[in-house]
Each structure stands twice: as structure tokens, then as C-alpha cells.
Amino acid sequence: MEQGKNKTFVDKIWDFFASVKFAVVIFALISSTSIVGTILDQKAEPAKNLQILTKLFGESLSPILYNIFDKLGFMDMYHSWWFTALLIFFSLNLIICSADRLPRIWKLVKEPLGPVPEANLKKFPIKQEIVIKGNPDTVKDSVKNALKSTLFRFTEIKEESGYQLYAQKGNYSRLGVYITHLSILIILIGAVIGIRFGFKGYLNLPEGDVSHAAFSEMEKELPLGFEIRCDNFDVEFYGESDMPKEYKSWLTIIKDGKEVLRKSIVVNDPLSYEGITFYQSSFGLVPDGLSRGIFIFNVAPAGGQNSTINLRYGDTFQIPGSSVSGKIMNFSPALKIDEHGHASSYANHMDNPAVLIDFFDAGKYKYSGWILKRNPQTWQLPDGPRVEFIDYWGVEFTGLQVRKDPGVWIVYFGCIAMSIGLFIALFLSHRKIWVKLVEEKNNTRVIIGATANKNRTAFERKIDRSMAILNKKQEGEK
Amino acid sequence: MESSVLFGLSTMAYFVAMMMYITYLAFRKPQVGVLATTITIFGFVSQTIALILRWKEFADLSGMGFMRSVPLTNLYESLVFFVWCLIAGYLIIEFKFKIRSFGAFITPVAGLALAFIDLTGVSKEIQPLVPALKSNWLLAHVTMSFIAYAAFSLSFSTGLMYLITKTEKRNELPYIFWTVTFGIFAVIFVAMGIDMVTFKVAVKPDVFVKTYLFKTSFFSTSPIVKILSWILGLTTLFIIWRYGLFLKKVIDKFNVTADMLDEITYKSIAIGFPIFTLGGLVFGAIWADQAWGVYWSWDPKETWSLITWFIYAFYLHGRMIRGWRGKKVAIVAVIGFMAVIFTYLGVNLLLSGLHAYGGS
Numbered sequence: 001m002e003q004g005k006n007k008t009f010v011d012k013i014w015d016f017f018a019s020v021k022f023a024v025v026i027f028a029l030i031s032s033t034s035i036v037g038t039i040l041d042q043k044a045e046p047a048k049n050l051q052i053l054t055k056l057f058g059e060s061l062s063p064i065l066y067n068i069f070d071k072l073g074f075m076d077m078y079h080s081w082w083f084t085a086l087l088i089f090f091s092l093n094l095i096i097c098s099a100d101r102l103p104r105i106w107k108l109v110k111e112p113l114g115p116v117p118e119a120n121l122k123k124f125p126i127k128q129e130i131v132i133k134g135n136p137d138t139v140k141d142s143v144k145n146a147l148k149s150t151l152f153r154f155t156e157i158k159e160e161s162g163y164q165l166y167a168q169k170g171n172y173s174r175l176g177v178y179i180t181h182l183s184i185l186i187i188l189i190g191a192v193i194g195i196r197f198g199f200k201g202y203l204n205l206p207e208g209d210v211s212h213a214a215f216s217e218m219e220k221e222l223p224l225g226f227e228i229r230c231d232n233f234d235v236e237f238y239g240e241s242d243m244p245k246e247y248k249s250w251l252t253i254i255k256d257g258k259e260v261l262r263k264s265i266v267v268n269d270p271l272s273y274e275g276i277t278f279y280q281s282s283f284g285l286v287p288d289g290l291s292r293g294i295f296i297f298n299v300a301p302a303g304g305q306n307s308t309i310n311l312r313y314g315d316t317f318q319i320p321g322s323s324v325s326g327k328i329m330n331f332s333p334a335l336k337i338d339e340h341g342h343a344s345s346y347a348n349h350m351d352n353p354a355v356l357i358d359f360f361d362a363g364k365y366k367y368s369g370w371i372l373k374r375n376p377q378t379w380q381l382p383d384g385p386r387v388e389f390i391d392y393w394g395v396e397f398t399g400l401q402v403r404k405d406p407g408v409w410i411v412y413f414g415c416i417a418m419s420i421g422l423f424i425a426l427f428l429s430h431r432k433i434w435v436k437l438v439e440e441k442n443n444t445r446v447i448i449g450a451t452a453n454k455n456r457t458a459f460e461r462k463i464d465r466s467m468a469i470l471n472k473k474q475e476g477e478k
Numbered sequence: 479m480e481s482s483v484l485f486g487l488s489t490m491a492y493f494v495a496m497m498m499y500i501t502y503l504a505f506r507k508p509q510v511g512v513l514a515t516t517i518t519i520f521g522f523v524s525q526t527i528a529l530i531l532r533w534k535e536f537a538d539l540s541g542m543g544f545m546r547s548v549p550l551t552n553l554y555e556s557l558v559f560f561v562w563c564l565i566a567g568y569l570i571i572e573f574k575f576k577i578r579s580f581g582a583f584i585t586p587v588a589g590l591a592l593a594f595i596d597l598t599g600v601s602k603e604i605q606p607l608v609p610a611l612k613s614n615w616l617l618a619h620v621t622m623s624f625i626a627y628a629a630f631s632l633s634f635s636t637g638l639m640y641l642i643t644k645t646e647k648r649n650e651l652p653y654i655f656w657t658v659t660f661g662i663f664a665v666i667f668v669a670m671g672i673d674m675v676t677f678k679v680a681v682k683p684d685v686f687v688k689t690y691l692f693k694t695s696f697f698s699t700s701p702i703v704k705i706l707s708w709i710l711g712l713t714t715l716f717i718i719w720r721y722g723l724f725l726k727k728v729i730d731k732f733n734v735t736a737d738m739l740d741e742i743t744y745k746s747i748a749i750g751f752p753i754f755t756l757g758g759l760v761f762g763a764i765w766a767d768q769a770w771g772v773y774w775s776w777d778p779k780e781t782w783s784l785i786t787w788f789i790y791a792f793y794l795h796g797r798m799i800r801g802w803r804g805k806k807v808a809i810v811a812v813i814g815f816m817a818v819i820f821t822y823l824g825v826n827l828l829l830s831g832l833h834a835y836g837g838s
Contacts, residue, residue: 020799027792031785038778038825078776177798191774200772238606246609267609268769279771280609401771411773415760422752426794 017092018100026090033086037077040069043217049075091188098181105174115157115164116434116449124434124449126460128467131445132474136162136437139444143435146470147463152433162437162444169431174453176424183417190410198405203278205230206286206397210254214402222402224276227254231262233283233398234391235350237374242334242351247283249398275404282399285333285348289395295328295355296391302384319385323362330356331392335370343370353392354378429454433463446470481535482602484528485558489592491521492565496585503582503728511578518585522565529562536604542612550620551611553826554602557595559621560822561588563628571632571742579732583635590667615765622757627818629750630790633743634815637808640739642726644805648719652805657722659812661715668714669695669707740803743811751790758783782821789814 007015016022039056040049046066053062053069073080121127132139140163144154152167201214201222210229213221231250238245246266253261253273263271270279286292295311301322309317316327334347335354343356353373359366359381372378373389380386433450448467452459498514501507529549537547549555568584571577595602638656645653669692676694693699695707762780767773774780793810796802 020795023795024792027788031788034776034781034785037776038781042776241606243606244609245606246612268613270768270771277771279769281770403771408767408773412764415763419752419756419760422755426748426752 014096014100017096019097022089023093023097026086026093030083030086030090033074033077033083036069036074040074040077042078043076046070046075087188091185094181094185098178102178105178109171109174113155113166113168113432115159115166118436118438118447121434121436121447121449124451125456126448126450126452126463128448128463129445130467130471131440131443132470133443135442136439136444139446140165140437142473143437143446143470146466146473147433147435148466154435159436162439164437165435167433170428171430173424173428173430176421176426176428179421180418180425181421183414183421186414186417187411190407190412190414193407193410194405195407198403198407200405201402202281203228203400203402204284204397205249205400206292207231207233207394208292209397214400224402225274226260228252228278229254230398232391232393233396235283237351240374242347247280247398249280249400251278275406277403277405279401279403280398281401283349284397284399285350286395286397290331293331293395294393295389296393298386298388298390300386306386306388308390319387322385324366324381324385325360325363326357326387327360328355329358329368332356332370333395335372337370350392350396353389355389355392357387427454429456429459431459481528481531484524484531488521488525488528489589491517491524492561492585492589492592495521495581496589499578499581499585503579503732506731514581514585515572515578518565518569518581522562522569525558525562525565529559532604539604540607542607545617546612546614548617548620549604550616550624551607552605554595556620556624556822557591559624560627561591563625564588564591564631567628567632567746575738575742577732577734577738579729579734580635580639583639584632587631587635594670610769613765613769615761615768619757619761619765622753622761626750626754626758627822629746629753630815630818633746633750633811634818636739636742636746637811637815639729639734640736640743640808641805641812642722643729643734643736643739644808645726646723648723652809653722654719655809656812657719658715659816660722661718664718665711665714669711736804740808743808744797747790747793747811747814751787751794754783754787754790759787778825779821782817782825786814786817786821789817 040052049069050062050066053065057065069075073082077083140156144165147154152169154165154167156163156165199214199216199222201216203211203214205211205228207230210227211224212227213223216222229252231252233247233249235247236245237243248264248266250264251262251271252259253271261271261273265271265278265280267280270277272278290313293313295313295315297309297311297317298306299309299317299319300306301319301324304321307320311317311328313328313331316325318325330343332343332345332352332354333349334345334351335343336346336352337343346352354370356368356370358368367382369381370378371387371389373391376388379388429452431450431452433448436445436447436449438445438447446467448463450459450463495514495517498510498517502510502514532549532555533544533547536549537544540547550559564584565588568581571580638660641652641656645656647653673692673694694703696704696711698704698707762783763773766775766780789810793807793814796807796810
């Protein structure tokens with residue numbers, strides 16, 4: 001109580017923020033609210049979360065609970081004011097508890113090691129005592145030598161009855177904790193810079209289109225400062241399946257009317273230009289695709305040369321060097337033909353693009369057939385000519401995630417610092433050792449006291465081993 | 479030889495080893511202990527070979543090169559790797575600390591994890607990779623996460639053993655805590671076992687059991703079954719609470735000191751925590767940044783990793799600053815592992831999100 005009286009209000013607040021108790025409360029609050037956030041779908045349709053709540057609490061309670069959670073901001077909780085406040089408190093706790101302890105630790109780290117009286121030597125957690133032949137002057141070096149494996153550099157002082165040697169190692173390892181704390185702050189600063197000076201958006205860019213901006217979640221335009229064009233988009237599948245192996249977009253950056261960069265991107269390999277990064281994230285069909293798309297066919301007469309033709313939906317074409325002509329009648333992005341021979345699309349993606357063509361010979365109708373992009377067998381017509389379905393270009397869009405984040409390198413720097421800090425804090429130990437050499441009738445009593453703040457047993461084993469060597473050597477000399 | 483044969487062999491070995499370790503615990507015949515260790519090592523070696531073979535099969539199949547074809551892309555493969563890490567960690571402890579009784583607590587976890595695979599009908603097929611998983615980060619991120627998970631599960635076992643040996647009264651909180659935790663684990667395993675059996679008999683197999691969990695017990699449509707299973711579950715908890723002191727006597731017969739258990743708990747966490755931080759959180763963030771364009775998106779897996787990280791950070795702070803030893807920190811270690819289980823399995827089985835790969 002006495003101490004409390006002398007403290008000012010500011011001191012009390014300071015102590016509160018520096019306390020482990022406060023840290024625990026913040027840890028617990030962040031964790032428990034986050035759990036709610038992982039159960040409720042963030043930024044989802046209300047119906048979805050109502051369904052989740054009904055499943056957990058029943059029909060009658062769910063609307064009430066939904067309202068409560070909604071009012072408290074749990075539907076987008078990681079961006080709510082109170083979650084931000086919790087993160088701020090977390091940072092404050094880190095700053096203040098480090099500022100509170102660091103000066104003291106720093107002083108301790110800086111303080112040079114000094115000799116200790118014999119009585120104190122025996123109070124250390126690691127103790128050893130042996131007597132060896134010879135006076136301290138002659139013994140000194142062999143003791144040092146024996147302890148060589150512990151890699152200490154000893155300070156040596158002369159005492160009345162002999163010598164005292166002492167040394168320490170890993171002194172700075174006590175700062176590892178503070179590196180870790182600081183690194184968390186660095187990461188948070190990087191995150192704030194990213195939010196403040198960067199943006200996160202998306203861009204659904206149809207093949208052949210150019211855009212000067214991306215769009216935020218709220219459909220706000222985010223100017224890029226240059227233009228980006230999607231030259232082509234393609235999906236590769238695993239064998240015959242509809243499981244995508246890779247999606248690829250061929251992109252071109254246009255700055256001031258000039259093409260400055262071309263790159264094809266896939267998932268895990270984005271394109272960066274002027275601090276803005278484009279990630280392959282999704283794909284789909286352009287709503288009015290049929291009117292804008294271009295069919296690319298390689299056609300050849302029976303046994304003849306291939307030639308490439310570009311066509312639009314409904315176009316008629318002639319296969320060069322033959323009397324066969326065709327007319328594009330229908331298109332399906334994902335063709336399925338059921339047992340009755342009825343054709344339909346099973347997906348709204350280009351999983352199995354197919355085109356229906358009516359064929360004529362010298363103007364007379366011959367037959368119709370579906371030609372499938374993924375199935376070369378359908379390219380061969382019954383009487384010789386070939387129609388290879390290469391692409392239906394312009395009907396797909398590539399879904400790009402667009403991000404500008406000037407803080408990301410700060411975050412990474414923080415991550416590296418955190419890993420180093422943790423390694424130091426958890427694996428490097430601060431070891432101290434004192435060795436007293438006392439003369440005893442032509443013999444020397446060697447008294448060792450030592451301590452380590454981590455992995456003490458390993459240190460103790462090392463010292464034991466050194467002493468055993470010393471003993472053995474002595475016996476050998478006898 | 480095919481990898482699946484060797485995997486089967488190792489599963490069997492772990493089960494036999496489990497029985498040997500328990501026999502050893504009960505009768506304290508040193509020969510039985512040596513046999514248990516030998517069988518565990520045999521299981522471990524065959525599992526190691528199996529892992530390498532599967533890795534090679536995957537690399538041959540995908541044609542992506544060895545480093546990218548890590549066989550760690552679905553629930554089956556991750557469970558197998560988790561067991562491998564766990565046994566490796568256990569063997570290190572057995573040789574370093576010369577305690578064998580601990581094996582009776584670890585081999586059941588390994589055996590049950592592998593049995594879980596067989597019983598749930600988790601797909602064992604080598605599945606082609608979705609584009610997001612095609613990255614060099616897969617190896618570092620996933621292996622390090624699982625090494626950390628294994629270290630955490632070791633700390634869980636020793637933490638629990640510590641609580642068992644250190645509690646004497648039925649009304650003290652740590653005793654209630656460990657008996658209830660132990661009981662819940664036991665009840666869940668039994669309930670899942672019943673699920674699997676009825677699932678295999680009644681419903682078509684080859685389908686993952688995910689949507690079927692506890693439908694034959696706690697969430698049954700029949701009210702009688704439902705009430706009965708809750709009563710049985712609670713009775714089991716009560717019995718474990720009532721007779722839990724017996725387990726203490728069993729452990730006490732061995733030369734396992736509480737200090738040693740405390741030390742192993744701490745060391746496992748001290749090793750697991752930085753590996754989890756670097757491999758799980760940092761590498762995960764870098765990879766997410768590359769693949770999705772956000773290094774942190776509060777995805778359920780990320781959030782649960784953070785919660786896990788907080789709990790173990792709390793453990794380390796408690797030990798370092800407060801100088802807490804003993805029961806308090808052991809409880810934190812046990813709670814930490816529950817968060818690990820949820821991060822690993824719960825998120826994939828119960829929640830949705832970007833990390834949906836491990837759910838089938």
C-alpha cells in the first residue's frame with residue numbers, strides 16, 4: 001500500500017499497461033472474439049450467417065442473435081472499431097511493457113561481470129569443487145585449458161590466496177525478447193502503411209479489353225496510373241477431367257500509349273508494375289460474350305494444308321481447296337450430351353467448349369456436328385476435311401486481384417526480425433562462470449560456481465566433463 | 479514395393495507397439511519395453527520408406543519435379559506426416575531422457591490418427607494439385623507446420639502426464655481439468671469410432687465421413703439415442719474423474735519425475751513455437767501474398783493459427799516472466815494443443831475458408 005500511495009495516476013496507468021495481466025486480457029479478448037469471427041462468415045450475405053446461427057442456436061434465437069452480432073459489428077469484425085482498438089491496446093501493451101523493462105535489462109547487459117566472494121560461489125545452481133596438485137600459478141593455465149570447450153574468455157584477478165577467473169557468454173541473448181516484441185510492432189506498422197497508402201481491389205478483364213482502373217469491394221474506381229490489357233486467357237485441365245491444372249492470363253501494361261511490359265501470369269506468379277501487383281485469382285464468361293467472341297479454327301481440306309480462319313457467331317465459312325462450307329449454329333461453354341442426344345451446358349465456365357456447325361457441300365446441307373475444343377477426335381469430318389477448334393477468343397474474362405501495398409516489405413522485415421528474435425530468446429542462453437583458485441598446502445582447491453538462464457543441464461554437463469578431464473590429467477601426471 | 483503396403487505395415491507396427499508399451503506400463507518387464515521400442519523403430523523406418531516412395535510416386539505422376547511434389551496436399555497425407563513427426567519426436571525423447579513409459583501415451587495417438595484415416599474413408603488417392611498449391615512454399619510451409627504440430631502434441635502428452643502425477647485431490651481444479659480433458663478426448667474418440675462403424679455398415683463407404691460426425695450419437699435424429707449418448711458420455715467423464723487417481727499410481731511406479739515432464743513440455747514448446755511462427759505464420763503469409771495477393775486475410779485457418787500462437791506465447795511468458803512452473807503452465811500447454819487440433823482439423827472439418835484443401 002505504501003508504494004501505491006507514492007505513485008501518481010500516470011504511473012498507475014503505465015503499470016497497468018505494462019502488466020502481464022493486461023497482456024493476458026488482451027490476448028484473451030482478441031482470441032475469443034476472433035473465434036466468433038471464424039464461425040460467422042465475414043462480409044457474407046445475411047442469410048448465410050442466419051443459417052449458421054440457426055444451426056447452432058435454433059430457429060427462435062437466431063434472428064435476435066443475428067441482430068446483436070450485427071449491431072456489434074461481428075459480420076465484418078476484423079475491420080470493426082473495437083477490434084482495431086484491441087489491436088491498438090495490444091501494441092500499447094507491447095510498447096509500454098518493453099519500455100518498462102528494457103532500460104533495466106539494458107543496464108544489466110551493459111554491466112561488466114565482477115568477482116564474487118567465496119561464500120556466494122557456493123550458492124550458484126551449478127557447483128563444483130576439486131583439489132589438484134600444484135600451486136594456483138601453475139594450475140591456472142591447465143584449468144583454463146580444461147574449460148576451453150566452454151569457449152569462455154576469462155577475466156583474471158589476483159586474490160590473497162590465489163586467483164579468481166570469471167567470464168560470461170550470450171550476454172545479449174537477453175535482448176531477444178525485445179527484438180521479438182519490436183518485430184510485432186514493425187509488422188503492425190507495415191500493415192497500417194499498407195492499409196493507409198495502398199489499396200486492394202479486383203479487376204475482371206475480358207480478353208482483348210483494356211482498363212485504366214481496378215475496382216474496390218464497394219465498386220469504387222481505383223485508378224492505376226497506367227493501362228492493362230488482357231491479351232488472352234486460358235485454362236489447362238488435368239487430362240480429361242474438369243479439374244483445372246493452371247489458369248494463365250497474358251497481360252500487357254500500356255503506359256502513355258506505349259506497351260511497356262508483357263507477362264503471362266498464373267496462380268503463385270503475379271505481375272508487378274509501379275508498385276501495383278496483379279494476381280490471377282478467378283475467371284469466367286463475359287455476360288454478352290457471344291456477340292464479341294471470335295472463333296479461331298484451323299481448317300484443312302482432305303489431306304491438304306492447314307489455314308487459320310477467324311469467325312464470329314453465326315458466320316459462314318468455306319474450307320479452302322474444297323467445296324465444303326460450314327455455318328456456326330450454336331456454342332456451349334461446357335457441352336454435355338445426355339442419353340437422348342440432347343445437348344446442354346453443365347457449367348458456366350469454359351470447361352468443355354464446343355461449337356455446333358452445319359456443313360454443306362456445294363451449297364447442299366450434308367450434316368451437323370459438335371466440335372469440341374478438348375476432343376481432337378471431333379475435329380475430323382467424316383469425308384476428309386478437318387476443322388480444329390483452337391479457341392473462342394474474347395468470351396472469357398480473367399479475374400485479377402489487384403493490390404498496392406507499400407507496407408509489405410516492412411511486414412516481411414518484421415517477420416525476419418521476429419524469427420531471429422525468437423531464436424535468440426528461446427535457444428541462446430546467458431551463461432556465467434566463476435572459478436576460484438585457492439592455495440592449500442602446495443595444492444590448489446578449484447571452486448566453480450556457474451549459472452545459465454536456459455538449458456542449464458547442458459552447461460552443467462560441459463563443466464563436469466571439463467573437470468573430469470582435469471582430474472584425469474592430474475592422475476596421469478602422478 | 480508400394481507405399482501403401484509399407485504404410486499399412488507401419489500402422490500395424492504402431493498398434494502392436496502401443497499394446498507393448500501399455501503392457502510394459504502395467505507389468506514393468508524391461509524386455510517388453512525393449513520390444514516396444516524395437517517395434518516402434520521398425521514402424522518408423524517402414525513409414526519413412528513409404529513416405530519417400532509416395533513422394534516419388536507423386537513426383538512421377540505430376541511431372542513437377544521433386545521439390546514441388548511434396549506429398550502433403552490433403553488430409554490423408556498430412557495425417558501420415560504428422561504421425562511420422564510425432565514418432566520421430568518421441569524416439570528422440572526416449573533416447574535422450576531414457577523414459578519408455580511415455581510411449582504408452584504417444585503410440586495410441588499415432589495409432590488412432592492412422593486408424594482415423596482408415597475408418598473415416600479419407601481419400602488415400604494421390605490427387606492432382608489445384609493451381610494455388612503449386613508453389614515452392616508448399617514444402618517449407620506445410621512440413622514446418624506439421625513438425626510444430628508434432629512438437630505441440632508431445633508437449634500436450636507430457637503436460638497431461640504432469641497434471642496426472644501432480645494432482646492428488648479430486649476437488650482441486652487441475653485434477654478436474656485433466657480428468658475432464660482426458661474424458662472428452664476419450665468420449666469423442668469412442669463416439670467417432672461408433673460413427674465410423676455404423677457409417678461403414680449402413681451407408682456407402684468411400685465417401686468422407688465429415689458430414690456424418692456424431693450423427694449416431696450426440697446429434698442423432700432419434701431422441702432416445704441422443705439422450706442416451708449424452709448420459710453415457712457424461713457418465714464416462716464422471717468415471718474418469720472418480721478413478722483418475724489410479725492413473726497417477728501407474729505413472730508413479732516409473733522413474734518419471736514431474737520435473738522431467740515439465741522440462742519436456744517446455745522444450746517441446748520452445749522448439750515448436752519458433753518453427754510454428756516461421757513455417758506456419760511467416761511462410762504462410764509470404765505464400766498467401768504470392769498466391770492470393772494478401773499476406774493476412776483473417777481466414778479461419780489464419781485466425782486459429784493466431785489463437786494457437788497467442789496461447790503458446792502466453793505459456794512462454796508465464797514461464798519466463800512469472801517464473802510459473804508446474805500445474806498452471808501445464809494446463810496452458812494442454813489448452814494450447816486443443817487449439818492446435820482445432821487449427822489443424824476443426825477448421826477444415828467445420829468451417830469454410832481459403833485453406834479448404836485439407837478437408838477431404
